[in-house]
Amino acid sequence: MDKSILVIVEHDDGRLKISSKEILSFSSEIAVKTGMKVFAAVYGSAINHEVFEEIGKCGVGEIYYGENHLFLMPNVEILLPFLAEVITECRPQFVFTGNTPIGKDLLPPMAQIFSSEMVSDVIQINTIHDSLQFIKTIFGGKIIEMNGYKKQRVFATIRPNAIGIRNNMAVIPSIKVIKSQVNPPINYILKEVVKKNQSRKPLYEAEIIVCGGRGIKRSEDFFLLEELAGVLGASLGYTRAVIDAGFKPRSLQIGQTGKTVSPKIIITCGISGAIQFVAGISTAQHIIAINKDQRATIFKTAHYGIIGDLYQVVPALTDEFKRILNK
Ligand SMILES: Cc1cc2nc3c(=O)[nH]c(=O)nc-3n(C[C@H](O)[C@H](O)[C@H](O)COP(=O)(O)OP(=O)(O)OC[C@H]3O[C@@H](n4cnc5c(N)ncnc54)[C@H](O)[C@@H]3O)c2cc1C
Numbered sequence: 001m002d003k004s005i006l007v008i009v010e011h012d013d014g015r016l017k018i019s020s021k022e023i024l025s026f027s028s029e030i031a032v033k034t035g036m037k038v039f040a041a042v043y044g045s046a047i048n049h050e051v052f053e054e055i056g057k058c059g060v061g062e063i064y065y066g067e068n069h070l071f072l073m074p075n076v077e078i079l080l081p082f083l084a085e086v087i088t089e090c091r092p093q094f095v096f097t098g099n100t101p102i103g104k105d106l107l108p109p110m111a112q113i114f115s116s117e118m119v120s121d122v123i124q125i126n127t128i129h130d131s132l133q134f135i136k137t138i139f140g141g142k143i144i145e146m147n148g149y150k151k152q153r154v155f156a157t158i159r160p161n162a163i164g165i166r167n168n169m170a171v172i173p174s175i176k177v178i179k180s181q182v183n184p185p186i187n188y189i190l191k192e193v194v195k196k197n198q199s200r201k202p203l204y205e206a207e208i209i210v211c212g213g214r215g216i217k218r219s220e221d222f223f224l225l226e227e228l229a230g231v232l233g234a235s236l237g238y239t240r241a242v243i244d245a246g247f248k249p250r251s252l253q254i255g256q257t258g259k260t261v262s263p264k265i266i267i268t269c270g271i272s273g274a275i276q277f278v279a280g281i282s283t284a285q286h287i288i289a290i291n292k293d294q295r296a297t298i299f300k301t302a303h304y305g306i307i308g309d310l311y312q313v314v315p316a317l318t319d320e321f322k323r324i325l326n327k
Pocket residue numbers: 139140141142212213214215216238239240241242253254255256257258259269270271272273274275276277280290291292293296308309310311
């Protein structure tokens with residue numbers, strides 16, 4: 001085993017996923033601090049070469065590419081032999097991927113194959129000399145756990161939007177094509193991936209988010225936020241109070257025990273700004289808060305604040321954006 005990092009990359013329609021950009025660029029930064037090498041593993045069939053260029057732009061120059069038509073439908077059974085081959089060849093101490101549906105499926109059996117440690121949903125990585133410390137929350141966010149690893153091999157999934165994208169020196173990548181033996185899956189076959197809610201970007205990737213809280217009193221009032229989001233081309237998210245009340249699905253919860261988001265703009269509507277909610281939006285570039293209570297904690301975090309009743313402010317904003325954007 002060498003002092004090195006392997007990043008398992010995810011891409012979609014010829015573009016790197018944001019979570020992969022974060023992990024690649026962050027790993028390059030670790031490499032500069034510690035002297036570790038960084039490799040990327042990417043799989044697919046006749047993939048767009050921009051994916052390789054984007055990996056190079058994140059500062060990672062050594063790519064293992066698994067080429068097979070069966071890789072078009074991500075399936076752990078199919079991917080494990082390819083990734084095991086890559087790990088055996090580049091001998092990394094750390095293997096990272098996003099805490100995404102695929103990442104969560106893939107890494108535990110990988111860790112088992114290599115009899116290694118597995119850490120899931122990491123929110124921060126600290127460099128201590130030449131070892132890494134992983135930070136995650138446990139017990140529904142009540143406790144922060146820190147684990148340092150000096151010598152052993154570790155597989156870790158990293159929460160999207162938690163560590164941010166760094167600016168690295170771009171490199172021209174060298175690509176090693178791996179044509180490993182891939183057997184058709186035995187246990188399950190993924191026939192089709194249906195993307196739900198095509199009109200809105202997933203929260204992890206969203207550039208604009210309209211977010212609602214308990215200030216919205218009834219389920220039939222959420223259309224106010226939906227209209228504003230529609231005009232702005234924004235995605236929708238909610239606080240845990242809204243989710244726990246059963247108004248919206250858990251997958252749309254933002255915060256410490258929900259999703260961490262990193263949009264350019266987030267508009268919070270009727271949200272108090274509890275620390276567990278703010279933990280999920282702290283890397284947003286511009287936070288605009290609407291709250292009728294001028295003492296609400298959210299105004300300490302927000303870059304812009306509107307003190308007022310959301311039932312008046314949100315429709316007024318929607319109308320104004322419609323006018324400005326000619327919609
Ligand atoms: C371990 C743990 C983990 C948690 N994880 C999360 C998490 O991931 N995400 C999360 O969101 N929460 C989480 N919570 C819950 C969190 O502590 C808060 O309870 C929650 O965020 C509050 O949601 P809220 O702001 O919508 O509601 P409230 O705190 O009730 O705030 C509602 C706000 O709306 C304003 N308001 C009311 N009416 C109007 C109106 N007409 N116009 C304008 N403003 C109005 C009020 O002034 C108030 O500030 C967690 C808690 C714990 C203990």
